[in-house]
Amino acid sequence: MGLKEFVTRRIIQIVVLYFAIATMLFFLFRAAPGDPLAAYIGTGFTQEQAAQIRATFGLDQPIHVQYWKYMTSLVTFNFGLSYITGDPVWGIIQDRIWNTLVLMGTSVILAYLIGVPFGAYLAWNRGTKRERFGVVFALISRSAPVFWTGLLGIWIFSFKLGWLPAGSMSQPGVTYSSKLAQFTSPSFLRHLILPALVQAFYFYSLPALLMRNSMLEVMNEDFVDFAELKGISDFSVMLKHAARNALLPIVTAFAVAAGFAVGGSVVLETVFAWPGLGREMVRAVIANDYPVAQATFLILAGLVLVANFLADLAYGYLDPRITYD
Amino acid sequence: MSDQNKTALDSESNVDALDTELSTWRERQADAWRRRLAFLKREPMGLAGILILLAIVLVAIFAPVIAPYEPTETDYGNSLAPPSAEHPLGTDSAGRDIFSQLVFGARPALQIGLLSAISVAFVGMNVGLVAGYYGGYVDDALMRLVDFAYGIPFTPFIIVLVALWEPSKWTIVGAIALLLWRQTARVVRSHVLNLKEKPFVKSARTVGASDRRIIYRHIAPNVLPLVFLYGSFAIAWAILTEAAISYLGFGDPTAVTWGQMLQSAQQSQALARDAWWWFTMPGIAIMLTVISAFLIGRGYEEQLNPELQEP
């Protein structure tokens, strides 16, 4: 099977998976106890008024019609109207997708840039005090909840030192000509530093610990001894042979890490009042704004799947033994 | 020998045989445990993990004895008091004793951690065993289910479930169990694929043992260490997740949990008011509990995987 066929097949698989997840979500919301419009339809409404509101949101239609409309929305992005503001959902979340991607992308990249060399360093120093300390340190990062380190970060760097903004994405009142202009503005970058670092401080531990294990395993392989035998310097052996091979499982883990990153946006963005999908979802769920909650969930799920797909591709690229079948 | 066996009908020698059998069995069990626990000696980190967890368990059990106040007891005249002899870790904005809240917070954390771990281990192990053992369509179907579970964003899913149903411990445990089994299932399955080819399984099959017996008598004991490993990681994930859910405001509003303490700290502007005792302590408590589970799991993992062992 060629690369093209592999990619097509993966894409089909992912689309099927996506529709399955969307279906589950649909029924999850229908099966939930309580009236979704309870918050909206106050006690003061007459029967007719309530019925009219239901009709506005399409809730008067039979379930299969609702389901069909819902599933087509996955393609058309016509997610209906917010129960709270009455605005089109897509308009509310469109912008936020980029905000989330930039924040989470930055932190995952940072985490890998720090974590992979750190893990390799630990493996290289195996059996030493440094290694032990390093592993414990990584485990500490992994155990400290992000919302807590986020709070500590805000307390120290915003409240005490005054170096960085405590939250949000940009100064209020400032507008930008485009998303790109906004993302490259100094003010945005200042806002990005703290949340990205806080999240990276959590995420780096996964590639670090995995890289350490993977390196230790690869270091037992014959080809590493052989490279040494050839007279290659220790550093080259570690970098070109051990680390390069050890990277393979780390790439697979990237899919899982990205999945957690996407899901973790609900926490991180809430701590830092970052106007992204995660924060919007928390807001919508609390307010019983089901259309927005569903749509944000679907977009987040889509991002997880895309990350999975990218990790697959990267793995195929890095490992010549992959034959795509 | 064979003659003796045939005539071993008199009860006395039967009892003898049973006795020796039982005592060798006991010895073997004791031996197995000694081996299982032997890693503690070589793995000081694992030992540290066990000690920390043990301490937290004790705190949870004896919470009413240890805590100087009722955790929900308010004292508005004494709000945001810094640590003192009266309130060793200060009070929150409603004058509730932080230390007492921490002590009682250990209970839901451990309950949720352990319950989730047990459910995750149970579901993950069985899915992995069945998928790996039967293979074919069963395997395909179950593995697609695993892919499905991996495609769902974890924290958002839990939030939706908890918000749509009721915000209780049980919903949180159920929601975590619904997704987190995926990893255990995958790992167990690939292990079973190897075990299936081992002579002891093949011979069990040739003597006509039922599938069920082969799975649970012959294969399952060999994957238990792995299940235990991922179970200990599940404790950590569950505690972290519960804390995050509570922090976001989807927790049981009547319960005293570490996540909730942090939520109310942030909402009451504890940061701006410099009430560090309020927002540092619950985080440390979460971290200690979670790291104890990670340390135990990691120490155990190093033992399972000889390549990771230090030279």
Next chain:
Amino acid sequence: MTLLEVNDLHVTYAGDPAVEAVRGVSFTLEEGETLGIVGESGCGKTTLAQAVMGALPDNGEITGGEIIFDGQDITHLSNRQRREIRWERMSMISQSAMNSLDPVYRVKDQIREAIQEHRDVSDAEAYERSRELMELVGLDPDRVEDYPHQLSGGMRQRVIIAMSLALDPDLIIADEPTTALDVIIQEQILYRIKELQRELGNSMVMVTHDISVVAETCDSMVVMYGGELMEAGNVDEIFNNAHHPYTLGLQNAFPSVEGEKRDLTSIPGSPPDLSEPLEGCPFASRCPFAAPECEEKVPVREPVDGHRVRCHEPVPFEQIRDRSGEDETWLSQNKV
């Protein structure tokens, strides 16, 4: 001229228990010659080869004796000094050569790496050289573009041989270079190695458990047992005039490729545990001729014409040789 001289070498592996895998072995290797080291598995052959190459496992250490290579004492070299000799002057085809190629790089890049680490040559030159080497070992030069997993086991082995020749080293150490392959390919590769060695004139140490390989490929040989040298000398001399019961036992156990077909009898029992100190002859527990004195002190004999034997010869060696040819001699051992 003598290229390699090993004197009373001792190698110990740290651990619980510690293992003394080489216990006072000495030999010399002349330039352009091939030396065979033969013995059953677990007798310390690989350890000896690795000690010479300076490639002992981390827990292994030379605890006595010396290794002189081209007049230089290389027993205890620093990593840096060692790297200068490695591959440039002394290369190794190891027991696990089949798994010695890095799975993520093309063959050409791995050969190039070996060359460029030691010589200042351009990529193009290194590439040309890698194609040349492939041809030398009987492979299609275009296969340099392949990844290791695209090659068969025998081909990978040939690639390793090609690599070992890349810098035209003075000494090539081949540690069971063909054990992992099937018999026909073993033959081809051994033949090729021998041919190349003759063509290129390098010296070689051939480690094997199969004494018939030594007969075909070597000029001189060392028979090892239990980490010690049992018999050593010229190959013709030893094949025609072996004195040691162990050597004779090995000859019984392996078919000579050209010789007459006959039943093979392996020596009952297995080599000694090298974590224990051994007094007397290490072979005593399996030797059909063992006499009380064999258990006591280490047997040493004066070499005759470079033929060294370490055996008490409790009975005249002619008798040993005659009786060794009979299966009865070895099989009766089994009953004890």
